Amino acid sequence: MHELLAQLDSAEPLKDYSVKQLDQLADEIRDVLCNLLATRTAHFASNLGVVELCIALHSVFDFRSDRLIWDTGHQIYPHKLITGRYSDFKTIRTKGGLMGYPNPHESPYDLFMTGHAGCSVSTALGLASGDDLAGQSHRKSVAVIGDGAFPSGIVFEAMNNAGELNKDLLMILNDNEMSICPRVGGVARYLDRLRGNPFYTGLKQEVARVLNHVPVFGDPTERLLAQMKEGVKAGVLGGMMFEELGFRYVGPIDGHDIGLLKKYLAMVKDLSGPVLLHVVTEKGRGYVPAEQDPVYFHTPPKFVDEGGKPVPASGSSQPAYTNFARDAIRDAMQRDERVTVMTAAMCQGNKLEPVREQFPDRFFDVGICESHAVAFAAGQCKAGMRPIVDIYSTFLQRSYDQIFQEACLQKLPVVFMLDRAGLTGPDGPTHHGLFDIGYMRVFPNLTVMAPGYSEELAPMLDYALQSDVATSIRYPKCSALHMQRKPDPIETGKAEYIQRGTDVAIVSFGALLDQALEAAKQLESEMSVTVVNARFAKPIDREMVAEVIESCGHVITLEEGALQGGFGSAFLEAANDMHLDTRGITRLGIPDMFVEHGEREELLHDLSLDVDAIKKACRGIQSTVAV
Ligand SMILES: Cc1ncc(C[n+]2csc(CCOP(=O)(O)OP(=O)(O)O)c2C)c(N)n1
Ligand SMILES: CC(=O)[C@@H](O)[C@H](O)COP(=O)(O)O
Ligand SMILES: [Mg+2]
The missing domain is CATH 3.40.50.970 (Thiamin diphosphate (ThDP)-binding fold, Pyr/PP domains)
Incomplete structure (x- = not known):
């Protein structure tokens, strides 16, 4: 064939x-x-x-x-x-x-x-x-x-x-x-x-000769004239911007x-x-x-071609964090005319099309220019606006210095909605968003948050938009846990207790809360488990840190991000600063490695971040990471 x-x-x-x-x-x-x-x-x-x-x-x-x-x-x-x-x-x-x-x-x-x-x-x-x-x-x-x-x-x-x-x-x-x-x-x-x-429709023998004739350097006017003269002969015109740069x-x-x-x-x-x-x-x-429809077909979901018509194969009907983020952004823009949103060419991935339609004057697609997006947002902030940079965690790495200088050093309350913050699946090592907890947490004037379930994303954004410092809110590429409960109000540096126990505490930062809750449920007959939705990596809830260590002794921290410098590290630092006993703390997260491609569930399993691995950790059994 x-x-x-x-x-x-x-x-x-x-x-x-x-x-x-x-x-x-x-x-x-x-x-x-x-x-x-x-x-x-x-x-x-x-x-x-x-x-x-x-x-x-x-x-x-x-x-x-x-x-x-x-x-x-x-x-x-x-x-x-x-x-x-x-x-x-x-x-x-x-x-x-x-x-x-x-x-x-x-x-x-x-x-x-x-x-x-x-x-x-x-x-x-x-x-x-x-x-x-x-x-x-x-x-x-x-x-x-x-x-x-x-x-x-x-x-x-x-x-x-x-x-x-x-x-x-x-x-x-x-x-x-x-x-x-x-x-x-x-x-x-x-x-x-x-x-x-x-x-150009055919090879013009003279093109190469002519191109070599037109000087690349020298007086721009003379070059333009030479290009026009020679170009007309050869049918080669245009591209002056490139020629000016020496091409x-x-x-x-x-x-x-x-x-x-x-x-x-x-x-x-x-x-x-x-x-x-x-x-x-x-x-x-x-x-x-x-x-x-090249937009849809950039990365279309699985489909079956039926006589030239693509019919999508059925997928998950559970809305993703991205949907909740988009809705929260739209609601915030509706309520407050100072709120703007920036995307660096990821309007489709961030599902922002309805926002682009509804608020064309406050929606900015800056192209694949992440550094510019952050500095641009900082400028808007200084002018009194409340910009949201809606961006993939991995691509924000391109803007590190602008986060430092233009946002944090100036104490400007830019909001970073960090989508794809976690394992992104088949895109692999270039696209997993595994480093942002560590790279954001080091800067003064920056709050680092993550929702554990869908209902708290909007309140977190509202909190960030009221803040007088920059905020990062991270969530991965997956459907969002629906808790059917009204979240506790968001208070600076305050975690949320989901359930209280006495034997072991799982302190989860972000979307792996669903795995933590399932693990706790499956362990019900064996042990009494505290589950904490940490909400903040910075400022971390020190009272909570002390309480879980003192009440349970055995604490599992859980995050979908790099362990080095991540949430578990913040937890250990806080515990150490308070002179608490850190020996019973086990950190679950991504070890010091680049993670290959695969489905999120497969990777969570291999990285010992799924329900079984959390249960093992609660029982005090060490898992080995298989990726
Ligand atoms: C730094 C960075 N930002 C954003 C993206 C996401 N992204 C991947 S391909 C793409 C569009 C690229 O357009 P183009 O280079 O014209 O390639 P085409 O798909 O049109 O062939 C974008 C925005 C990326 N991969 N890297
Ligand atoms: C090449 C690239 O960077 C994007 O096309 C990326 O693969 C999109 O990822 P999502 O499918 O998660 O939006
Ligand atoms: Mg293109």
Whole structure:
């Protein structure tokens, strides 16, 4: 069925394939993608869009020696299929199987394990620079970056540096007019204008000569005139912004025409200095529903194709924390005109579309620019607004210094709604949000909270919006426990007792409260268990710390985050500061490791964070972490 793909142990044979064979390969790849990716959540539309580009790249370059970095890495599936991973491809994004992102442990064709957007140009430039220093200048360096990732500040930092170093670097801008949501901002408008230029339609022999004619440096007006003069001759116009940064701009070209792509790649391969090749593609190409709705098909839930119509397979009907967060944000915006919300290109993942519709003036999608989002929120705060930065825990890592300087140092009450704070499942190590408790807790003027159940998320947000310091509220990617009880009022640094016992206390910070309660229930006949919903990691409830240690002696702290610097550490610090006996404290959380991909339940089990492991800990039995 996949005649060509099945034979490929590496991408090497592609250089001898005819364009007809390469087109057949593209069909085979699409067939695999469309059939397999419907069976699980995966990056559907982005991968369909780069099939031809990926094939053309591998048929012109030899990436066993040349360097290829796919920005972010979510569009790496065709690359995996043609670099010897066809037979394992069915395992993609399942535990123990292929990762959904580049993974150097899988193949020498993958250079960096990534999943966060924006660093491809920097690493490709670093590779070019390092290869030159190592006497390996023959190795070509290529970065493929999407138009959504392109406006990230770091891309411009890399381009700025590339213009200075003048290394041979090929940057391919994969322009499909989409981030996850439609792309936004001034750069997006600039790209729209470039896309409006006539497409290059065939190889113009003179293009390379002409491009080498137009000086990259020197007086901008003279260069503009030279570019116009030479460009008109060759039909090459536009891209002045890139030219100003020291890149030769080529494009736009059709990113679905393998023959054309090959010709242009072969040409730019031999140009010296940094080059930007602007390739126009369609997100979702080849599966009509994905072409029509690339937002939904970015990572669609499992579905069955019924005669060209995707029918979602039934999933969990329990609302997720994300839904409660969105509703709480919307209610707060309704009540108070000072409340605004920022997303760094994750409107869809944060389910903020209704907020975007209802409050267009107070909703800000800043693009994949997390550092900017935080500094921007701080600015709004200073002007008297009450901004909420609605962001994934792992992506907030990009803003660490802005949290420190622009928010905390100024004592500005920015609210961080930290979604995906915990195990995120099949995305794996780049996306699990495991470090925020530790990295937030160290800053003065920052309160760190986590809801244990759905009903307390809104009161927590209300509390944060009244606070005079910054607040982080973390919750994972899972359905929220419904407690059917009115939460105790939120008071600074006060935990909530759910049940009181005398033998052992489970002190849970965040959403694992459901596992704690179930463990306590199952242990009912064996022991009397206290269950505390900690609510605050900072300031931690010291009275509670003292009380559970003194009343039970044996205390289990529980968190869906890194143990180092996490909630359990805060608990130990508080206990130690009060000169209490800490020997009976067991901390359950994520040990010092990066956690692989898998379903959340599988990972909770392997990490000894499920009901059975909590029961064992209560009985004083040590579990071993199996991941
Ligand atoms: C730092 C960071 N922020 C946000 C994301 C989430 N994210 C992943 S892909 C994506 C859209 C990327 O758009 P583009 O680069 O154009 O790729 P496309 O999917 O359109 O091919 C976003 C926002 C991320 N991976 N990394
Ligand atoms: C590549 C990327 O970063 C996003 O597409 C991410 O995979 C989305 O994750 P969610 O599905 O949890 O929104
Ligand atoms: Mg895009």
